[in-house]
Each structure stands twice: as C-alpha cells, then as structure tokens.
Amino acid sequence: MNREQKRAMQKAGQLNADGSQAAPSRERKSAPSQSVKAERTRPVEFIREVRAELRKVTWPTRPEVIRLSTIVLIALVVFAALIFGLDTLFAEFFRWLLSTGREASLGTVTGVPG
Secondary structure, three states, rough: OHHHHHHHHHOOOOEEOOEOOOOOOOOOOOOEEEEEEEEHOHHHHHHHHHHHHHOOOOOOOHHHHHHHHHHHHHHHHHHHHHHHHHHHHHHHHHHHHHHHHHHHHHHHHOOOOO
C-alpha cells in the first residue's frame, strides 16, 4: 500500500494515525440538515462566478478554430463517403443475392427451368 492510499484510507477513517486498521464504526451518518438551502448562492453571485471562471479559459485563436474546423469537416466528408460506399455495396450485394434466390425459386415453382 503506498502513501497516497494510506492517506486516503486515513481520511476515510479506515486507518489509524499509526497505519493500523481502525475498528469499524457502527455509527450511522445523519442525513444532511435543512441548512443546505441557507448555503445556496444567489443568481447574481452565480453569474459573477461564471464570468470570473470564463475569464480564466484559454480560448483558441481564430486560425486554430479555422484549422480544427477544417479537419473536422474533412473527416466528416471522408467518413460519410465511406459509409455511403459501404451501404451501396451491401445493398447491391443483397439485391443480387435476393434476385439469384428468386430466379431459382421461380424456376422450381413453375417447373420451367431458369
């Protein structure tokens, strides 16, 4: 067990300070009280905090946005063409497969060779 795990277990109350296993406690944790409503932030304060966090964001430059958008669009076109091609290929294969089966079954039902 490494130091990080020991600290996490001590924090959770599973280990004593000396590293020995703590006796399991049968105490039940009480449900959170109604004081949670008193700790809520007001909408104006929330907006201020959001704006402060948004100022910390490292926004991409215009050339980065254009370059990455171009890459995404090219990948989109390539994958759409790939899926279209595979779908067309499978559709034609199944048309051929079903038409071959239909011709064979028509020949046996009517008694006329195909």
